[in-house]
Amino acid sequence: MTWLTWRQIRSQVWAAAVVLAVVAVALALTGARLSDLYTASGLGTCAADDCGRAQALFAAGVQAGDLRPFLYFAGIALMYLTPAAIGMFWGAPLIARELEAGTLRLAWTQTVTRSRWLLVRLGLPALAAVLTTALLSLAVTWWAGPLDRAGGRPGHDQGLDLPNRFAPLLFGARDAVPAGHAAFGFVLGVAVGLLMRRAVAAMAVTLAILAAVQVLVPAVVREHYREPLSTTTPLTVSGRPHLVRVDDRGMEVSMPVDLPGAWITSVRTVDSAGRPYAGPVPEACTSPAFPPAECDAAVDRLRLGQLVTYQPAGRYWTFQWVETVGYLLLALGLTMLCAARIRRLRLS
Template sequence: MTWLTWRQIRAQVWAAAGVLAVVSVVLALTGGHLADLYTASGLGTCVAADDCGRAQGVFAAGVQADDLRPFLYFAGIALMYLTPAVIGMFWGAPLVARELEPGTLRLAWTQTVTRSRWLLVRLGLHALAAVLTTALLSLAVTRWAGPLDRAGGLPGHDQGLDLPNRFAPLVFGARDVVPVGHAAFAFVLGVAVGLLVRRAVAAMAVTLVILAAVQVLVPAVVREHYRDPLSTTTPLTVSGRPHQVRVDGQVLAVSMPVDLPGAWITSVRTVDSTGRPYAGPVPEACTSPAFPPAECDAAIDRLRLGQLVTYQPAGRYWTFQWAETAGYLLLALGLTLLCAVWIRRLRLS
């Protein structure tokens, strides 16, 4: 049974190995120079915000001197989101569906192999290949992007590259161990959908829709609840500092960049001196063209506003990584049990 399963999966394994080899070579050829830029910029030793800001500028100039590195950065993120989807669609969904659709299970299950053993061997070998492939890809991408991720978690990052840090929703799911858990879940989800739908192409389409929904809902709705967020209020003094002001009738919206290196900022609200949300009234200096922008800024400063920032600190990054990975693995285990129960109830006639 194991040898037969290997013969059926070996084409997928060799294809995955080929992709992994190409990705590894490309990242190896470009990653060394990126690490050298990080070291030469001084980011590895800076402490004060001013020193880190200057180092960020040097590092950003070196990275942006070649369009290839920014492209590879976002290509790596896309690859780590596409890999679980491809595994779920092309490895998981057809695994049982292509046996059910033509009825070849009738032959397999009338031999000496039990249904449970048939499912366990096929699931086990495919899942092992899926997890190992994703783990190696994630390791290669995470190591290559390490200098960029570390730069995004240091003070003064707003003076360097305009890239999200590794805790940001876009990047978080494409780094370290989360893609591995995601791949395991995607594979078993595809198997479960194929078992229920019984049509390979339809199962692939349904699996893609579910995985796309999961990739949107987890960072947007679920992830922020792993730990209660922290909050801090900072004075909103805009004169002489970067800021944005928007006036819509009697509604005033003003904001400034938030400096919490490496943190995942979930919300930023403008509040008054008592801590209540502020939207107006709008100072006359901000509505009349007779006043210069500096007068508007001074009027906003006199309001003594603040910014209430809600965030997950950088120190929780690995807590969130392991929590999300564990969640995906538990879902995969639950779906595996569902498949085991459902396949025992299938009738061959």
């Protein structure tokens, strides 16, 4: 049974090995230079007030190589596409094609029980899927490490202005989460194929579900893993970078938030009592007769504050393991669903 399963999945495994080798070579050839640029810029040891110059030096070195920005964004795309491809092309057809072809009748009339058949059929491909994705994530995370660390250091707005690794875009494409996502995607595809009994239709449904998960988890679910922290800072805008936006709903004032490595979940303007502020809008900010400096001074006189809600950088690995374990538990639940469905499945 194990040998038969290997023969059925070996083409996918060899294709994954080729992709992994190509990615590893491309990243290895450029990653060492990126790490050297980070060290030479002094970003790893700069003080909070001195990091702007180091960020600028690092940014100049990174932008001097045309291939590095492409590899950075390609790595992010690869880590989101891999679990989806595994769910579509490895998971969805696994049982659906057997049901379409009727080969289960032959397998289950031999000495192999349904439980053992399912264990082997799911176990080997799932192991290959998780291992492949984990190795890809390891390579991409290592290569992008200097860029991710730069995004989490003070003064990042003076350099490449990239998000840190805790930001929603990067979090799901780094470290352990992609491997958990791959396990979930694979078993999801198997479950959808088992329920639909049509490989092509199951592939489309699996892709749709995984795309929805990739959007909903960072947008709705992830921020609730732990209660966020909040801090309020005075909005003294004169002589400092800021944004004043006035529209029909009132006025919004914001300034850059300096919380290196944190995931900023919301930024709101509040009055001196901590209530959301939308107006009244000072005349100096609505009339073209006043220069911008008058508007800034009028905003300062309002004594507003900026309420920032965030997840601190120190929670990054906690969130990584919570999300990874969550995906693995979902995969386990779907496996149990498949086992229950297989036991009740009629082939006639």
